[in-house]
Amino acid sequence: MKPSNKLTLNHLLETLHLVYRSSPKWTFINAIITSIRGFIPLLLLFVVKQLIDVVGTHVTNNTASPEALYTTLALTAAFFLLNAVSGSISSLVRERQSHFVNDYIQDIIHKKTIHIAYRFFEDSDYQNIFYRALNDSSYRPARIFYSLLQLAQNTLTIILLLIVLSQIHWALIPILAVSSAPVFYLRILYTRRLYKYRKNHTEDERRVHYFNRLLTGKDFAKELRVFNLGKTFKKEYEHFKHDLRNKQWSLSKRKTINEIAVQLFSTAILLFIIAFVIKQTVEGNISAGTMAMYFLALQRAYSVLQGLLGNLSSLYEDNLFLKNFFEFKNIEVKREVGTESFPNPIINHIKFENVSFKYPNSRKWALQNINLTIQKGKTIALVGENGSGKTTLVKLLCGLHEPTEGQLHVDQHNWNNISNSELANNISVIFQDFMLYNISAKENIRLGNTHRKDEPESVAAAAVSAGIDQLFNNLPHGYDTTLGTLFKDSQMLSRGEWQRTALARSFYNTDAQLIILDEPTSSLDAFTEASLINHFSDIVKDKTAIIVSHRLSTIKLADIIVVMKNASIAEVGSPEELIAQKGIYFQMIESLK
Template identity: 30%
Template sequence: MEVKEQLKLKELLFIMKQMPRTIKLILTLERSLFLKLIFFSVITGVLPIVSLYISQELINSLVSIRKDVSIVITIFLTYLGVSFCSEIISQISDYYNGKFQLNIGYKLNYKVMKKSSNLALKDFENPQIYDKLERVTKEISYKPYQIIQAIITMTTSFVTLLTSIAFLMSWNPKVSLLLLVIPVISLFYFLKIGQQEFFIQWKRAGQERKSWYISYILTHDFSFKELKLYNLKDYLLKRYWSIKKSFIAQDTKILRKKTYLNLIYEIAVQLVGAVIIFIAIMSAFAGKIMVGNVMSYIRSVSLVQSHSQSIMTSIYSIYNSNLYMNQLYEFLELEEESNQLSNQAKQKVDPLHSISFQNVSFTYPNQEKQTIKHVNVTLQKGERVAIVGPNGSGKSTLIKLLTGLYEVQQGDIAINRKSIKELDMDSYMKQIAVLFQDFMKYEMTLKENIGFGQIKKLNQTQSMYEVLDIVKADFLKDHSSYQLDTQLGVWFDEGRQLSGGQWQKIALARAYFREASMYILDEPSAALDPIAEKETFDTFFSLSKDKIGIFISHRLVAAKLADRIIVMDNGEIVGIGKHEELLKTCPLYKKMDESENYMNPLEEERSKWKEAQYQG
């Protein structure tokens, strides 16, 4: 929905028409509690006029010429009974209200997280969808509840307003209707401010995300070293406060408008109320009505004033929050990955024995240049393949297409001679284990960090110890306190921080814990020392035997050991073959080899030692 700053009647009607949809959503999540709250809100709305009528009769019985003590006591006891019932109902309603607020917030947040997990990777790389997600998640804990609270409050106020108007109309219909004129006129202006307030919030979602990010890097451990060393604190704080100052100015402007409107409204309502009360007093003075009636009419006017204001505030809140709800609906209606939506009708995948890229091309959204161009290559079971090339050559994009994280736009990928578009992607992904360059460091237990590789085996602790031995995570054995239930990271109590290389070993264990038929390593040596790097490739070559093994690297030392090397540049494959063959046929590969060998004597000796280790 396009949000405009000018309020028009058709837009107001459109927003209010969303109410049934919102109520339907709430009934789906919390039907029983919602219906209970509506029931109690109706009872709560009737009780004030009942109490008012009883107090009127009590006063009239006291000033009556023919006083009867038994009648006075009966009315008094009835008044106490209504008061006690009102208090009991209020407490029960507050209990259900609190329970409803807890449940609806958690359930809607769960719904949003579930939706997010079903989106495609390209959605998380789209700033517009990120802004939409920011708007939704920022207010998910209270905006939907705010609507329901407004509906309940409006229901109570509406019942009280109707009964109060009816009570006054039994005395003077024309004067009673006068009380409704000002709220109706004021409603339009309240809603206009509501739209302006929402528009401000909607427009600044991108800046909100920037301020959140600045706050995030200023308050977490991963960034502390650079912030301290480069003295970035003052610069980042200044940027954060600059954003927030503009927010304060915007919010203050809206607050000022609301205050002015409320003041004008209250003055007008008080003047009308004063006229009605004056008429009631003069009627009593003339002997047309009793003193108790005057008191009840004064209270009725007060009830009409307060509850008409409450209704307007509720409508304002519903309107403003429904604008938010439209954003929520738009997010929940985002297209999910087509493969995930139709998995039941697609073919299950057996262990992989061949993968063939068939004239595959790919372009990122909002970009004209193709990242992958007409790629044709086949990978076979039992083959270890290295993919090399400069930064931006398309290596990582190729892997994302291969693993199903991106959908193929042009061409096709044949998996076991079947189109990837015809496969059940869940079963296909179960055959793949990947160590990404930007692998996750789960601030959870060691058991979870490994077990996430194959969640169904989360309780197979013996297998976890075995895979830790395979990746040679000796740093864990050096500490007897490191058990599988050890908390890793520093975000939570008793967490143990690890170095970059140690975290990578854990991520490698997670990948190998998966019973896959294709193993992929994306720049596995980035955080490793030479010995650890050699161990990593030894393990990779061992575990990927009789399987499909792929690794991406900028360096050629390990690539020389692969069965085949694929050289990429500007999204194209510019060479395929063994090391010696590529030196003769691929100019880019030859240049990479020469650059790698152009080192000072110390680095050259280190390179020779490293290559000897690999060969050994």
């Protein structure tokens, strides 16, 4: 469906509701201050008129009393002070409320990114939606609220000013409207073009940000230097950046040229009105103070009218761009309410029934017709070439994806009806691309099961199983030492030490019934790997384990070998059975000798 460019009332109301929920108190205060400031311009006009008339009478006829002069002067000063003070307070209140609005928006984004299905993170279309939502949500909701407040203030002010100007001639009102209409039309037209431009070039903008990350991010710094990639990435960055900038510059340049043309038209109309007021003064129809008041009213009315039309065009623009945020906000979150529990303990088995899977926006099957039964308490090794589907199968077991076809069961329970929290409590996993958390060693391990009590002996036991206990004890602050390089007094670890930390995190979840280890020894030295193998039987005791590995020493830990090839299962059996068959597994073992 083609996206609508209309200013929808639903989006405006939803935005207002969102701003109000962020802080009802500050929303109310903001509305009161805005209303007060709507009356101030008119009051200032009458005070200035009174001041000029009093001064003029005193100079011409010397009849005005000093008290009247001083009173008018004091009143003028008071209103100018009120205008300045209310402006400062208004800015302070808006700044305060903007913090609440931004925090509220970030809370919505965080809750959504935490709970939406993992498949969205491997979908380029979602990445475009998320990128636009993140860019626009940081300021547009608050700006819509401010635009509506300013619209209300400007509407009140312009009505009062037009009443004043109508005293000269009623025709001034439609003339002012006509003078501002072309500018408003151009702004709306430009907003539509800008929205279309941003939507069509989101992926290009993401590409610019990606190359910027390659040039500045720590994760890429080593290869950037070793392979001398700085010039290459900088060239790509500049190419895509300049292409985007040139297109946007062309759009902005056309807008500016058109605006200058219509502003000339508006200025000519304004000069005509000024000439008419001067003529009325020269003919004695109005006083000098009244003329000054009309000039100020005219200038203010023109400025406020421009502001009012600017508010409308800004609302139109923000409404268009906030569709990105609401599109992201309305992404469905599944399996959070009314879901099943993980059977505890597993009675019989975990079963794949004709399971096939495709990644989002991909035509290629990552898994195809998988039929596999994993018996309780058994250790299964997944082996095969890179890209054969091993890690994808692990992702399905972790609940990160749902099968495109077929079903996955634990006993009689559909795997995809089990809640995320239940899966987290019953599955312990270390991924091949495990995370490096720049927090303390203790907290790194405790992330494996945040529901457990903070028991130092349990943390230490997990570290011992992973062969990292001695290292942590020797750190400057022991287990309380911050790991990584991001913060002061941190301790950097080698890749192998990070992997042992990730293993300890996995082993810390002693409540887990299913342990999944995806290439668990890829970064370990031979001594540490041997120590892990010696501890393995204790670690997986009474548990079901799945190992993904290319190392023969790790594969030998398995009771059952599952050989994968071309997204399907090629062989299943015990190590002895598969070797006797002299098939794919036999050839693999022979090649590793």
